[in-house]
Amino acid sequence: MIEATFPLLGTAFVVLIVLPAFALLAKAGLVMLERDEVGGPLHGLNLRYVLLTGSSALPVAWLLSAGLHQAETGKSALACLLDHDTAELCFEPGFFALMLAGAILASSIGVIRRHRGVRASSSDAARTLLQRVARITSSDPVLAGLGDRVVVTDDDGFALGTHGLLKPRVFVGTAFAERLSDEMLASALGHEAEHVRALDPLRYLILQLALAVNPFGRFLLEPHAARWQAAREAHCDREAVILGAAPLPLADAIVRAARPGAREVVALGARDTAVLKFRIGMLLAFSERAPARCCHQGPSAFPVAFVLLLIALLLPHQTGTAALDVLHTGAEHALTYFWR
Amino acid sequence: MDVVWGKQLSSFAVGDVLAILEKQRDIAYTTVMTTVTRLYEKGILERERDGKRYLYSPKLSREEFLQSTAREVLDEAVGGHQAMAMLAEKVSEASAGELDDLEALIQKRREELDA
Numbered sequence: 001m002i003e004a005t006f007p008l009l010g011t012a013f014v015v016l017i018v019l020p021a022f023a024l025l026a027k028a029g030l031v032m033l034e035r036d037e038v039g040g041p042l043h044g045l046n047l048r049y050v051l052l053t054g055s056s057a058l059p060v061a062w063l064l065s066a067g068l069h070q071a072e073t074g075k076s077a078l079a080c081l082l083d084h085d086t087a088e089l090c091f092e093p094g095f096f097a098l099m100l101a102g103a104i105l106a107s108s109i110g111v112i113r114r115h116r117g118v119r120a121s122s123s124d125a126a127r128t129l130l131q132r133v134a135r136i137t138s139s140d141p142v143l144a145g146l147g148d149r150v151v152v153t154d155d156d157g158f159a160l161g162t163h164g165l166l167k168p169r170v171f172v173g174t175a176f177a178e179r180l181s182d183e184m185l186a187s188a189l190g191h192e193a194e195h196v197r198a199l200d201p202l203r204y205l206i207l208q209l210a211l212a213v214n215p216f217g218r219f220l221l222e223p224h225a226a227r228w229q230a231a232r233e234a235h236c237d238r239e240a241v242i243l244g245a246a247p248l249p250l251a252d253a254i255v256r257a258a259r260p261g262a263r264e265v266v267a268l269g270a271r272d273t274a275v276l277k278f279r280i281g282m283l284l285a286f287s288e289r290a291p292a293r294c295c296h297q298g299p300s301a302f303p304v305a306f307v308l309l310l311i312a313l314l315l316p317h318q319t320g321t322a323a324l325d326v327l328h329t330g331a332e333h334a335l336t337y338f339w340r
Numbered sequence: 341m342d343v344v345w346g347k348q349l350s351s352f353a354v355g356d357v358l359a360i361l362e363k364q365r366d367i368a369y370t371t372v373m374t375t376v377t378r379l380y381e382k383g384i385l386e387r388e389r390d391g392k393r394y395l396y397s398p399k400l401s402r403e404e405f406l407q408s409t410a411r412e413v414l415d416e417a418v419g420g421h422q423a424m425a426m427l428a429e430k431v432s433e434a435s436a437g438e439l440d441d442l443e444a445l446i447q448k449r450r451e452e453l454d455a
Contacts, residue, residue: 248453251446255439273435278406280442284449285403288345 011100014063016216019056023217026055030224042235047298048228049203050305052221056210058312064100066316108209118163118171121154125174133172136186142243143186146170146193152177159257160188162195165202170195179256183246188253190245194236204229230275237279241286242293251283341384345402346452351395 029051033044120126129152137143137150149169159176162168170192177185195201207225211218237254241247258276285291343360344352358372376396379385384405387394 248446248450252443255442255446259436259439273438277438277442280446281406282403284445285345285401285406287449287453288348289401289403291403 010063010067011103014059015214018059018063019214020217020220022055022059023214023220026051027220027224030221034224034227042231042238042294043296044298045228045231045235046301048224049207050298050301052225052228053206053210054305054308055217055221056214057206058308060104060213061309062312062315065313067100104213108212110212118151118153118155118158118161120151120171121174123154123174126152126154129172129174129177132177132182133185133189136182137189140186140244143189143193146189146196149196150189160192160253162192162201165205166199168196168199168201176257180253181249183249184253184256187240187245187247187250188257190240190243191236191250191253193243194239200232200236230278233275234279234282237283238286238291238294241283241291247283247286251280254279254283341379341398341402341405344385344398346449349398351397353390353393353395355393 030048033048033051130150133150133152134147137147149167151169151171152174153171154174156173156175158171158173160170160172162170170189172185172189180188207228211221211225214221237250240250254276343349343357347360349356354369354373354376357376358367358369361367361372376385380387380396384399385396386399387396389395
């Protein structure tokens with residue numbers, strides 16, 4: 001058996017055992033958070049997100065770092081870059097990194113494809129809509145910052161949504177916008193403004209990637225991810241209303257966006273109508289009594305997650321790669337035993 | 341409860357709800373009384389005696405009620421469908437009737453607020 005096989009064993013160990021185990025731990029945390037009565041389903045959104053994504057990101061980051069570090073000499077892969085005399089020792093970590101990057105890329109291609117942007121249009125209808133949007137955003141101080149972030153498209157398979165990872169923009173379909181009054185469109189833009197502010201397309205992409213690289217643990221987390229996303233949409237509705245969007249026009253816009261057009265592909269089953277009803281119910285409630293900011297989101301969740309990620313990346317270089325080393329030598333002993 | 345929340349009835353008797361509902365459709369006093377009693381038994385309404393009748397009041401606002409029941413609602417949102425940051429995700433054509441109902445509900449609320 002060649003040495004190059006052992007990195008595959010390490011990857012299998014992480015994918016088959018470590019990632020599902022972390023997913024199980026994350027699920028336990030998510031169940032506890034979702035049971036929390038205070039604040040209801042909008043409670044702890046940041047913390048829930050960190051559990052959903054961190055359970056995959058931390059083991060993968062550790063594995064990648066450990067794999068690069070795990071040359072036979074115990075030297076860091078940095079030696080491969082700095083010292084050419086040790087080139088023969090660099091095959092294993094190099095091969096391993098290549099395999100891992102390939103596996104992650106392969107599992108992520110579908111996700112990345114779904115995040116392709118929508119083409120902007122410059123037809124007369126698009127220009128008219130752009131002028132209408134400019135008029136709406138310029139008259140609303142909250143939406144004013146969104147002015148240069150709105151793009152219109154003639155793609156009649158597209159209603160309204162936010163695209164773009166680092167600089168998100170709101171795409172509005174001309175056909176859909178025709179079905180909305182100015183008040184509905186302003187409220188809908190208010191909802192999307194919260195997605196823009198919070199870089200939600202990037203958040204959603206990372207969430208999808210986290211689930212994609214955990215093929216044996218994702219089934220544990222998918223229901224929680226769907227609930228998190230539904231709660232996130234409801235959170236954006238609430239924020240839009242707090243910042244001045246009219247709740248009933250927003251409710252109208254949501255129901256209209258939920259009706260598939262002639263060319264639109266039905267994306268979700270009837271079960272998710274329940275979420276739609278929940279959001280409309282919330283907006284009807286907001287029309288009676290203005291909402292206040294609610295729910296503890298877990299403000300320290302992201303800084304803590306960043307520190308943990310840093311630790312996962314640095315740990316193999318500080319304390320060694322004991323787990324992979326044990327796996328490596330254990331596999332060698334087992335093979336020697338069975339093949340003698 | 342839609343009537344109670346919509347009309348913002350902080351304290352009401354069965355007859356008050358009946359008077360509102362009778363403007364919309366034919367409905368019997370006993371039907372309203374049974375419904376109100378069930379809502380009380382479920383803890384959604386509280387009541388106090390006022391002579392020979394009970395006066396009811398909602399224990400929760402509509403938003404608080406939705407929050408308290410939302411977990412069950414969101415429990416149905418399983419399946420891992422991960423759409424992008426959209427205003428609303430498209431639902432199946434089978435739900436067109438439900439969307440009609442939602443639109444009617446919004447329109448009704450708008451008329452209530454205008455009135």
